[in-house]
Amino acid sequence: MKSTTTNSRRDFLKMSAITGGGLVLGFNWFSAEASAPVVFSSVAAGDIGFNSYLSIATDGTITIMSPNPELGQNIITSFPMVVAEELEADWKKVKVLQANLDNKFDRQLTGGSGAVPHSWKLLRNAGATAKFMLIEAAAKKWAVPASECTAANSFVIHSRTGKKLGYGELAEAASKIPVPATVKLKDRKDFKLIGKSVRNVENHKIVTGQPLFGLDFYREGMVFAMIQRPEQFGMKLKSFDGSIAKSMPGIIDVVSFKNNVAVVGKSTWQVLKARKMVKIEYEKEFALESTEDHDKLFLNLMDNGQATVRRKDGDVDAAFKNAAKVVKGEYQCPFISHSPMEPMNFFAHVRPDGVELVGPTQTPGRARTEVSKLLNIPEDKITLQLTRLGGGFGRRLYNDFTVEAAELSSIIKAPVKLIWTKEDDMTAGTYRPAVRYRFEAALDASGNLTGYKLRGVGINSGNPTRENNFPSGAVENLLIDSVEHKSPITTGAWRAPITNFLAFAEQAFIDEVAQAAGKDPVQFRLDLLAKAKKSPVGDIRYDISRMEGVIKMAAEKSGWGKKKDVSQGFSVYFSHASYVAQVADVVMRAGLPVVKKIYAVSDCGQVVSLNGASHQVMGGIVDGLGHAMYSKLSFRDGAADQNNYNTYRLIRMKEVPEIETHFVDNGIDPTGLGEPALPPTGGAVANAIFKATGKRVRNQPFIEEDVFKTIS
Structure with missing residues (x-):
């Protein structure tokens, strides 16, 4: 299916259904102020310089551009919902367009669970501003005070006479109303759309197979390419012979750059077959590491590595010297792949007058910058069209595949579609770092936690700890440090970076400490939080009350401690400004523990789309x-x-x-949700497995632990 790149401003005007006039409102992503509106019929598309758009066409269609890449987190639905709420729009008349990369957008990326929190107030102000202008236009037509007019379901209504005008009828007149400096936003109690379940606006396109994803993109005249990279991390390209591949049907060229050998041809299948026939010789550049080496390395660095202190409170040595009981535990996780369903791919066309890029990336601005530096081409000569991402989980934060496509296009002087196979993704990917943690806890004679130590040893992980997370601030004597090993194996952010495993280790260890103290695990956590609230130690970066809230609600919703023939495990974690508590129900079947149900309570502030939020939590739990x-x-x-x-x-x-999901309704603005539900899951399940079997699981994957040894 053919697809072409388009300028975002022209695309917006073309597709927003404005044909003979209407309201086009530009709003600023750097502040909550709107730019001056224009009447579409009086300007050329290229003259419009707004950095975001809200349009109301004369047929009543409402269109908003969504700047952030969509990879399944549902912002392409949530963004217009926020605007439509303040606008009092008929949701059936709202549509959204994916914006291309534009300097005028702020934070045009997807990562860190920050899209909705960042844009919440800006989107609300955009909708409220347009509503104000529509009401003013109607009041002017009726010659009545604007205070007598209200808006509902894409109509402005005069409350005294019952007259009403549709937004489409008012759009052009509204475009002549001065933009207000400030507007009043709705009270949360009056929300009609926000907090409700709304279907994803792209569902129909997805299920009917319409071209949305990077792999769908096709340009007449483009060529296809695949790259052979070193199969071993630590090797570099020495020489290659592509003569046999070049003689095969449909193959245009075989070229090399950096450590890559690229096969270029007329179809993916022809290129895939020819790549197997390229003869390549590599030579060793770095040590070739194995998992067995890493296991030994972890143990050595844990005892002998040069540690960086991340946080130190009180006198840790004295706390452990005077302890009535010391609890120790070590936890380890392997590298894991991001494994998005859609392999890496990108289209690039390097021309004398500029560069055109099309494809799925979580960081389009970074992609453009990297291509600019590589090719020494100014960024304003590079365009980037975003497609929907077929999964990312952090992998598409990195733009190695985008840069490869651009460099290859510059070499072969042709538009090229670079495609990775699933094997390429898994063997030449950017992985979650392997990590090992050592915990120690000091208890006094009454079972109170008086000392806490954590050392994290990571491979290319930077800082493998989160030193300011709970229980920091609740323990008088605390030491958190880390040791790093540099490896040629490429690593990077994986969904809920660092905390995706650290949360399991921390929460499983806290249960071990609670058991040693003879206390209920839930109450043990609540007691620590109460202590932090009453007598905080050092800097506390988490909200104690919000964490207490999800703990208590999760215990209540799950029937904590009240079920028969079910073993329950608890976990709670703070990440990306949100709080999630989970309880896992485990039952024994044929002598093996089986996870039957997971309860999740999330405090992520105001939920925009209820079913979208539930799906995010469920997806995070399944992933975790x-x-x-x-x-x-x-x-x-x-x-x-x-x-x-x-x-x-x-x-x-x-x-x-x-999976049963619940949300805390605390009236605050939205915080992160795409990642926070994943970290607590491993701990809740591990703690439930211990309750069911009496055996601790300290390493991932759990399936390789003794408790599952009968599983083949």
Whole structure:
């Protein structure tokens, strides 16, 4: 199917259904102020310089551009919902367009669960501003005070006479109303759309197979390419012979750049077959590391590595010297792959007058900057059209595949579509770092936590700890430090970076400490929070009351401690400005623990789309459970042992438990949600497994632990 790139401003005017006049409101992503509106019929598309758009056409269609990349987090639905709420719009008349990369957008990226929190007030002001102007236009037509007019369901109504005018009828007149300096926003109690369940605006396109994703993109005249990269991390290209591949049908060229050998041809299938025929010789550049080496390395660095102190409170040595009991535990996780369903891909056309890029990236601005530096081409000569992302989980924060496509296009002097296979994704990816943690806790004779130590040893992880997270601030004597190992294996952010495993380790260890203290795990956490509230130690970066709230609600909703024949495990975590508590129900079947149900309570501030939020939480839990239970990427002499789903284990449909979601309604603005539900899952499940079996699981994947040894 053919698809072409378009200028975002022209695209907006073309597709927003404005044909003979209407209201086009530009609003500023750097502040909550709107730019001056224009009448569409009086300007050329290229003259419009707004940095975001809200349009109301004469037929009543309302269109908003969504700047952030969409990878399944549902912002392409949530953004227009916020505008429509303040606008009092008929949701059936609202549509949204994906914006291309534009300097005038602020934070045009997807990562860190920050899209809705960042844009919340800006979007509300945009909708409220347009509503104000429509009401003013109607009042002027009727020659009545604007205070006598209200808006509802895309109409302005005169309350005294019952007259009403549709937004489409008022759009052009509204465009002549001066933009107000400030507008009043709705009270939360009056929300009609926000907080309700609304279907994803792209559902129909997705289920009917309309071209949305990067792999769907096609340009007449483009060529296809695949790249052979070193199969072992630590090797570099020495020489290659592409003569046989070049003689195969449909193959245009075989070229090399950096450590890559690229095969270029007329179709993906022809290129895939020809790539296998390229003869390549590599030479060693760095040590070729294996998983066995990493295991030994972790143990050595844990005892002998040069540690960086991340936080230190009180006198830790004295606390442990005087302790009535000391609890110790070590936890380890492997590398894991991001494994998005859509492999990496990108289109690039490097021309004498500029560069055109099209494809799925979480960081389009960074992609443009990297291509600019590589090719020495000014950024204003580079355009980037965003497609929908077929998964990312952090992998598409990095733009190695975008840069590869651009560099290859510059070499072959042609528009090229670069495609990775699933094997390429898994063997040459950017992985979650492998990490090992050592915890120690000091208890006094009454079972009170008086000392706490955590050391994290990571491979390319930077700082593998979150030193200011709970229980920091609740323990008088605390030491958190870390040791780093640099490896040629490429690593990067994986959904809920660092906390995706750290949360499991911390929450499982806190349960061990609670058991040693002879206290209920939930009450043990609440007691620590009460202590932090009464006598805080050092800097506290989390909201104690919000964490207490999700803990208590999760205990209530799950029937904590009241169920028979069900073993429950608890976990709570703070990340990306949100709080999530989970309870896992585990039952024994054929002598093995099985996760039956998971309860999740999230405090993420105001929920925009209720079903979208629930899906985010459920997806995070399934992701967290699946990777904790099953996933592992191991290495032998620098090469990944697993290269596709037949050898890399992911959770299966039949293994997904029932999930029950709840949200705290506390009236605050939205905080993150795309990632916070994942970190607590591993801890809740591990703690429930211990309750059911009496055995601790300290390493991931759980399936390799002794408690599951009868599973083949």
